[in-house]
Amino acid sequence: MQKHDQDYIKKKNKATVFQLIKSSSPISRASIAKKTGMSPTTVGRIVAELYEQGFVKETEEQVTTGLGRKATMLELDRTSVLTAGVELDKSKFRIGMVDFDGRIISLREVNREVSETAEQTLNRIGLELQSMIEQEGMDPGKIIGLGIGMPGIVDEQSGEVILSAQLGWRNVRVAETLKTITGYEVAVDNELKVKALAEYCYGAAKGSKRTALIGFGTGVGSALIINGEIYRGETNSAGEIGHTIVDPNGVMCECGKIGCLQTYIAESSLITESNKIKPISTLNELFEERRKGQFWAANILDRAITFIGITIANVICLYNPDTVIVSGDLVEKYDEVRSFFENDQLQQYVWEPLRDTYQVVYSALGSEGVVIGSSLLAQEKFLSIEC
Structure with missing residues (x-):
């Protein structure tokens, strides 16, 4: 049992040092010891192992310590893996x-x-x-x-x-x-x-404690990051809001149910609805028809924008996030939809006590x-x- 505990502590310490170098490089061995509370000897051993494995390298940059000595800085070898x-x-x-x-x-x-x-x-x-x-x-x-x-x-x-x-x-x-x-x-x-994980690590959710990401594309879905961890639910199905029923007398969804939320927002649904009136094959064509003053196109898109607002408001009520990231071509690419957020029209759908408790931002990483x-x-x- 003692050997097992020692191995666990060694692995945990090594992971801690690795993550610190990854997030704070360039950093000195002395700074690692100070931030982690580990002894300089322990830090030196771990750094030597990471260096031997090719994960860490020493940089030419050096800093002068309070004792007048030069401290070599460490950083992750970004291309080692x-x-x-x-x-x-x-x-x-x-x-x-x-x-x-x-x-x-x-x-x-x-x-x-x-x-x-x-x-x-x-x-x-x-x-x-x-x-x-x-x-x-x-x-x-x-x-x-x-x-x-x-x-x-x-x-x-x-x-x-x-x-x-x-x-x-x-x-x-x-x-x-x-x-x-x-x-x-x-x-x-x-x-x-x-x-959502990528946005938390490198994008619009950096520093957020509770982030809801909502995607509007070929389907509609969401994901929640709480303190850096993906919230999954019992079967990794948390966030499947596209298949919540909003109209039991609505149209058939590709999932086999009637009246799912995404049948009013998803790209394929909007195109299918448009083709009942005029043959089109892309969202660009649908928005162009709206710009030409076609009432039917405006009606389809205005209804979709309404359901986008309702979706976001419902997610805010459910999860009480500090950050809401909206993503997907429909909400990022078209000025008609962007103005919905930029003119603060979303507020009309949000429960009053929750207004001003969150920020709505676009995906920082976009298509990547x-x-x-x-x-x-x-x-x-x-x-x-x-x-």
């Missing part, structure tokens, strides 16, 4: 290679046919990843894993997609299949959860958020800094 991040959506997937600092060093986007099977899509992801590694001349030995963010209900422990209505997938062993295809360890999670978040997921899951 790479993780691949994948965003998988209905009509495309994106692959990025990401370094220790959350920076994308290579990125590519590939169109996906809606009719593709899960096996076909996963094989294509494997081929594109291999092509990226070869074309960019990357060292495969530095790649510790692959993370993938996708819509739907995901068992993040096993890497199985329980249900993705947008993709039409059910009970697909994504992690197991991709590991067989690529040879890398694979972590899988809901796209908005990994995007899911790729970065997926890579972070893999980094946290597969990076070993054990003694």
Whole structure:
């Protein structure tokens, strides 16, 4: 038992030093000892191990201590470890290679046919990843894993997609299949959860204690970060607000239920509704019709904006966040929707006691958020800094 406790303390101390160097570099050994309360000898041993593993390097920068000595600074070797991040959506997937600092060093986007099977899509992801590694001349030995963010209900422990209505997938062993295809360890999670994680680490949620991220795209969903941790619920389904019923007499959702929230907001629903009046294929065309003064287009979009406001207000009531991040083309790309936030029209939907308790911001990472978040997921899951 004593040996077990000692090993645990060593691993915990090493993780603490590693995270401190990662977040505060350049930093000296003396500063690490002061901030952590560890002895200089313990810090020196841990730093030596991290240096030997290639995670840490000494910089040329030096500072003078109070005793007149020069203290060599330490920083993370940002390129010592790479993780691949994948965003998988209905009509495309994106692959990025990401370094220790959350920076994308290579990125590519590939169109996906809606009719593709899960096996076909996963094989294509494997081929594109291999092509990226070869074309960019990357060292495969530095790649510790692959993370993938996708819509739907995901068992993040096993890497199985329980249900993705947008993709039409059910009970697909994504992690197991991709590991067989690529040879890398694979972590899988809901796209908005990994995007929220990325925003907390590197984007609009830095410093926030309770963040709600809401995505308006091919579907509607949300994710909650509390003190840096993803709130998952019992089955990792927390935040699936797109499938809350707002009109029991409404239209059929792709999930099989009637009157789901996302049938009034999701891109495909807006296009389907528009095609009852005029053939269009994109949101751009729908907004253009509105700008031409077409009443039917204005009616569809104004109703969608109303439901966007209701969605955000309901999330604020449910979670009482200090920060609400709105993301997705619908809310970020079009001035007609942006003005809804910038002119403070949201307030009319928010319960009065909760007004002025939160800030609404746009995603700082934009279209790269899911790729970065997926890579972070893999980094946290597969990076070993054990003694």
